[in-house]
Amino acid sequence: MLQVQRIRDHKEAFVKALKKRGMDATPVINQVLEADDNRRATQAKLDDLLAESNSLSKEIGILFKSGNAAGANALKEKTSTLKETSKALDDHLKSISKTLQDLLYTIPNIPQELVPSGQDENDNEQTLREGAIPVLEEGAMAHWELAKKYNIIDFELGVKITGAGFPVYKGKGARLQRALISYFLDKNTAACYTEYQVPHLVNEASGIATGQLPDKEGQMYHVGVDDLYLIPTAEVPVTNLFRGDLVQGADLPISCTSYTPCFRREAGSYGAHVRGLNRLHQFDKVEIVRIEHPDNSTKALEDMVEHVANILRALQLPFRILRLCGGDLSFAAAITYDFEVFSTAQDRWLEVSSVSNFETFQANRLKLRFKDTDGKNKLAHTLNGSAMALPRVLASILENYQTPQGIKIPEVLVPYCGFDMIN
RNA sequence: AGAGAGGUGGCCGAGUGGCUUAAGGCGCACGCUUGGAAAGCGUGUAUACGGUAACGUAUCGAGGGUUCGAAUCCCUUCCUCUCUGCCA
Structure with missing residues (x-):
C-alpha cells in the first residue's frame, strides 16, 4: 500500500511510472486525494467537537462535586446534542477512511526507473x-x-x-x-x-x-x-x-x-x-x-x-x-x-x-x-x-x-x- | 478441553466512574555537581492522526455497549499464567 502523502507529493511522477504497468492511474489517484481531503476535514471537525464535549464533561464533574446539580443537568442537555453530531461525524470518518484504504489497496507499487515498460x-x-x-x-x-x-x-x-x-x-x-x-x-x-x-x-x-x-x-x-x-x-x-x-x-x-x-x-x-x-x-x-x-x-x-x-x-x-x-x-x-x-x-x-x-x-x-x-x-x-x-x-x-x-x-x-x- | 486468576508506557507497577493531564519506581538521554567516575540533584523520556504553529483528538490486549464522563461497569473476542484432563 502506498502512502497518501507520497502520492500527493509525487502525483505526476507516479502516474508516469505506473504507465509502465499499462495502467492509467490518474482517475484513482484523483479519487484518493479527494477522499483524503475529505478525511482530514472530517477529522478536524470531529476533533473540535470532541474537545468541546470533553471540556463540558469536566465542568459537569466539577458542578456535581460542588453540589450544583441543576447547573450540571443544564450542561448535560448540551452534550447530548454534541454527542449526536459527533457520532454522525465519527461514522462518516470511518466510512471515508475505509473508502480511502480500499482505493489505496487497488494501486500497485511504483515501478523503479530501471523497470522496462511492457505487457507480459x-x-x-x-x-x-x-x-x-x-x-x-x-x-x-x-x-x-x-x-x-x-x-x-x-x-x-x-x-x-x-x-x-x-x-x-x-x-x-x-x-x-x-x-x-x-x-x-x-x-x-x-x-x-x-x-x-x-x-x-x-x-x-x-x-x-x-x-x-x-x-x-x-x-x-x-x-x-x-x-x-x-x-x-x-x-x-x-x-x-x-x-x-x-x-x-x-x-x-x-x-x-x-x-x-x-x-x-x-x-x-x-x-x-x-x-x-x-x-x-x-x-x-x-x-x-x-x-x-x-x-x-x-x-x-x-x-x-x-x-x-x-x-x-x-x-x-x-x-x-x-x-x-x-x-x-x-x-x-x-x-x-x-x-x-x-x-x-x-x-x-x-x-x-x-x-x-x-x-x-x-x-x-x-x-x-x-x-x-x-x-x-x-x-x-x-x-x-x-x-x-x-x-x-x-x-x-x-x-x-x-x-x-x-x-x-x-x-x-x-x-x-x-x-x-x-x- | 474444564475451573480459576490475569493483560496498564521501553520494563516493573499503582489505579473499582470525574484533581489521571495514567501515581511511584527502574532503565535511558541531557544538564548540575566532580580532578575523573559513582552517588546525589534537576530536566526530559510512547505512538498515530489533524494543524504552519500553539495545540487538539485517539490509544490502558482487540472490538462493541452503558454514561454528560470509562483504564475502572457490561457484552463479545484474543492472548498469558495456575490447577485438572489429554498428549509427541
Whole structure:
C-alpha cells in the first residue's frame, strides 16, 4: 500500500511510472486525494467537537462535586446534542477512511526507473545469461519420466493419499530434497542470513499484512475450524515476525532465511506446462528476507541477486536473469529479477527464483518502521527472494545431469547426499 | 478441553466512574555537581492522526455497549499464567 502523502507529493511522477504497468492511474489517484481531503476535514471537525464535549464533561464533574446539580443537568442537555453530531461525524470518518484504504489497496507499487515498460513476459529484459547448455544423449527424458525410471518421485502415490500436485519423494529422491534444503540454508547462513523455523499456518492478520488477504484468499488453503491459513511462502510468516515493530536504525539490516513447505491452491492452472514438478500444490522453498534502511535497499537487492546467481553457478546450471517489465511485475514489487534455469529435456526455461524490492509498499501495510539517525520514525524497506525453490531446481538437475549411466549429482551436493549418482 | 486468576508506557507497577493531564519506581538521554567516575540533584523520556504553529483528538490486549464522563461497569473476542484432563 502506498502512502497518501507520497502520492500527493509525487502525483505526476507516479502516474508516469505506473504507465509502465499499462495502467492509467490518474482517475484513482484523483479519487484518493479527494477522499483524503475529505478525511482530514472530517477529522478536524470531529476533533473540535470532541474537545468541546470533553471540556463540558469536566465542568459537569466539577458542578456535581460542588453540589450544583441543576447547573450540571443544564450542561448535560448540551452534550447530548454534541454527542449526536459527533457520532454522525465519527461514522462518516470511518466510512471515508475505509473508502480511502480500499482505493489505496487497488494501486500497485511504483515501478523503479530501471523497470522496462511492457505487457507480459515477452517484454522482460535479460540482464545476464550464463552457463553452457549441456548436449544430451539421444533419448534424453523429461524429469517426470526420469523420476519414474529411477523410482525417486511418485506422483500417483501422492494422488492416492492427497491429490494431484502433491508428489511423494522416496529413496534418493527424498535424500536429494533434504540435501538441497540443507545446502541452500548453509549458503544463506554463510551470507549472514539468520535461520528461522516458523509456523506453517498463519492467522488472518498475517495474511492481511503481507497482502494475501483479502484479494488472494482463493490462493491459500484455509483451515476453517481454527481460521488459519497454510502459508503459500515463508515470506508470510517471516515478514510478519516484524509486523508493527519499531526497530532501531542501528539494528538494520535484518536478514532472515527460512525453509518451509509452501501450499498453493493454484486454482485454474492446468495444461502441458504444469506437468511433473513444474507446478505443485505443495513444494519446498528456502526463502531470504531482508529489512533495510531505504538508502541501502538498492544495494541490498544487488547483493541478493548476486547471492542467488552464485548458488546457480555452484550447481553448474545454465541460467539467465530477467528484469521483469512493468506488466509482469507483481502488485507489491517495485522491481523484480527472475532467475530461470534452462531445462534441456523440456527445452524451456524454468523460473527457480524471484528476487524483489518492495521498498515501503509492504512495510506500510505491516507498520514496520525504524528510528532513523535524525530521531524520526520511518517505514523500512523490505526485500525478499527465493534461494531457492526446490522443485524446478530438482527438475533441471535431473534433466541436465542425466547420462546413459544415470543422473550425476552436482559436485557441491555430493557431501549432502552421501552418493554421487542416481541409477 | 474444564475451573480459576490475569493483560496498564521501553520494563516493573499503582489505579473499582470525574484533581489521571495514567501515581511511584527502574532503565535511558541531557544538564548540575566532580580532578575523573559513582552517588546525589534537576530536566526530559510512547505512538498515530489533524494543524504552519500553539495545540487538539485517539490509544490502558482487540472490538462493541452503558454514561454528560470509562483504564475502572457490561457484552463479545484474543492472548498469558495456575490447577485438572489429554498428549509427541
